[in-house]
Amino acid sequence: MLKDRRASSKPTGKVMKLPKLNDFLENHILRNTFLLTLVISFILFLTVFFFVFRIFEAQELVRITQLDRNWTNTLDSFGKLLIVLSAQTEPFKDEESVRNLTKKIYENYHPFVAYPAFGSNDGKMISYPDYDYGQDYDPRKRPWYQTALQDPQNYVFVKPFTHRILNEPTMAVAKAVYDERENLLGVLVLDLIVSKIAENLLSDRSYIIDRTGQILAKRGTIKATFTPSSSKAKEVLIVVIGLNRYIAKPSTGDTYVVIESSLLAQIAISLIPSSSVLLAVLIVNFLAVKRMKSTLNKIVIDPVEKIVESLRSYLSGKPFEIEKVSCSIYETRMLAGELSDMVTIIESQMQELKASYEQLEASQQELEDSYKRLKLKxxxxxxxxxxxxxxxxxxxxxxxxxxxxxxxxxxxxxxxxxxxxxxxxxxxxxxxxxxxxxxxxxxxxxxxxxxxxxxxxxxxxxxxxxxxxxxxxxxxxxxxxxxxxxxxxxxxxxxxxxxxxxxxxxxxxxxxxxxxxxxxxx
Structure with missing residues (x-):
């Protein structure tokens, strides 16, 4: 005998419990949408953070370039002064003229220049203020003298050293002097006091060092130093020590200009715009998900639940009232119409099944009898x-x-x-x-x-x-x-x-x- 519609619809065996449509949409579509937006928000957060952080780094690079340009121009100005002075042979005709020249240089450029001096080709050393270099002192054997002779047309810088009289970091710029017949008269040299020259050039937490890492001039409190020679030679050196970043650039006279910056401060400032972007995106995401949930409930979940309820009523023996379901989506409306047609077909086929069921029972009995006969055989x-x-x-x-x-x-x-x-x-x-x-x-x-x-x-x-x-x-x-x-x-x-x-x-x-x-x- 055929069972009623409700009984025949019950599945046999253990059935896995499936989630409801509402739970499925919330746990999968809405949650995945939220997670995807959250990932995008986090990517935007990192993008803005690193963009702002890179702006700080770019500003530091601009700052180090400007500092290097100012430092180089200042040193070159003293070199150009030597070119102008060396082109005039009159100030070098005798010792008294040379002494007057060094005195004028000292008076005009002190305290940037200390002890301007002239080493003559006969081994005499004339400087202002006067200083007793000793009988054994021969300027011709000094590195600055020999370096100047190697490039007679240009001024040369001597690597930084500690001044023997002032005990301060000093740089020397020298220029060979020749008469009209191209005879060597000597070498004019200026001792440049680095701290005085760089005083108006340096900004807070910046300094000048030599290749060994010795600080020649600084401004502000310096947290740490580093040795450029330990790094690979390149245009700009960027070194991180602790929570501080150091940007160094090779400069004139075997020196480096260095800028120190706090990574912690840059990170804190970078977090402000990136966090604002993250918060804004999260708020928009929350409102969008909330709106999406409301729309899904109205146009998907509610119509589907009503269709399911109509099917349950039909399986319990009640008429299939699909007309009560309000569908605003084409697919949902089509589903309701197809289900209505399917129920009509099912009703028709149920009648046919009832008519053929007795034939199946008779055929089954006949098969059982045949099986028994075959078993006996x-x-x-x-x-x-x-x-x-x-x-x-x-x-x-x-x-x-x-x-x-x-x-x-x-x-x-x-x-x-x-x-x-x-x-x-x-x-x-x-x-x-x-x-x-x-x-x-x-x-x-x-x-x-x-x-x-x-x-x-x-x-x-x-x-x-x-x-x-x-x-x-x-x-x-x-x-x-x-x-x-x-x-x-x-x-x-x-x-x-x-x-x-x-x-x-x-x-x-x-x-x-x-x-x-x-x-x-x-």
Whole structure:
């Protein structure tokens, strides 16, 4: 009998609990949308943060470039002064003129210039203020003198050193002086006090160092220093020490201009605009998700729930009232219409199913009767097969009386052992059925040999051993008789390989042959 619509709709077995549409949309679509927007917000946050942070770094690069330009221009101005002075031979005609020149330089450029001096080509050293360099002092042997001679057309800078009189970091700029005939008169040199020159050039937390890292001039409190020579030579060096960043640029006279900045302060300032962007995006995201949820409830969830409720009412036996569902989306309206048509088709098919159900029951009964008849036929065939096997065993028994005495025993013991080995029931039946045929090949052995009293000759024994091969030939190669053939052919094989006809060992011997072998007397 057909069940009612509600009963037939119940699924059988364990059913996984599925989420409702509302929960599904919230847990998947809305949540994934929110997470996606959150990821985008975080990416925007990082983008703005690193953009602002890079602006700070760019500003520092502009600042270091400007500082380097000012420092270079200032030093070059003293070099240009030497070019102008060296072009005039009059101030260098005698010692008194040179002394007046150095005095004017000192008066005009002090405190930036200390002890302007002239080393003559005869080894004399004239400076202002006067200083006793000692009798052994020869300016021609000094590095600044020799360096100036190597480039007579230009002024040269000597790497920073500590002034022997003032005990302050100093740089020297020198220029070779020649007369009208290109005869060397000497070298004019200016000792530049770095701290005085850089005083108006440096900004807060900036300083000037030499290649060894020694501070020549600074402004503000410096947290740490570094040695440029330990870094790879390049245009701009950027080094981070602790929470401070140092930007250094190679400059004139084997010096470096350096700017120190606080990474912590830059990070804090960078967080302000990036956090504002993140907060704004999160607020927009929250409002958008809230609006999306409201829209989904109105145009998707509510109509679908009403359709589901109409289906439940229909399954409980009530009319299918899909017309009450208000659908504002094309797909939802189409779904409602398709469901209405489907219910109409179901009602029609239910009537057809009721008419055919009785026919199915009658056909089922007929199939069951046919199955019972086939089962009886199968049992008859098995019985006939067993009878045939027993009859063949009786033939062997009549042919070889000693063999016949153990035919029944072998069959029963083989079945017993097969069951103990938990072999498949079908295989157990075949072993029981074919075990009596294990010596069927002996019908080809002369009876005189089989029943000979006393010991057989070697030739007779070899002839008897061929009964397994003859028995295999009698059974044949039919796949259905494979178990019988294995029993007949291999029942004299031994697990240790001492049997015949092939001397098989262990699991090389089929299990059915091993079982029959165990039932035979040794």
């Amino acid at each position: 199968e049992e008859e065939v098995i019985l006939a097969y067993k009878t045939l096997s027993e009859r063949l065993g009786m033939v062997i028994e009549n042919f070889d009386e000693p063999t016949g005495k153990h035919i029944q025993r072998v069959s029963k013991l083989s079945k017993f052992l097969a069951e103990k080995f938990n072999l498949p029931k079908d295989l157990v039946k075949q072993i029981e059925l074919y075990a009596p045929l294990h010596d069927i090949g002996k019908i080809k052995v002369p009876t005189g040999i089989l029943n000979k009293p006393g010991r057989l000759t070697q030739e007779e024994f070899e002839l008897v051993r061929k009964h397994v091969l003859w028995g295999s030939e009698i059974i044949g190669n039919d796949k259905k008789l494979e178990i019988a053939r294995n029993i007949v052919l291999y029942h004299h094989e031994r697990y240790d390989g001492s049997g015949y006809p092939f001397g098989l060992k262990g699991n090389q011997i089929p299990i059915e042959a091993q079982i029959v072998t165990k039932t035979l007397c040794p």
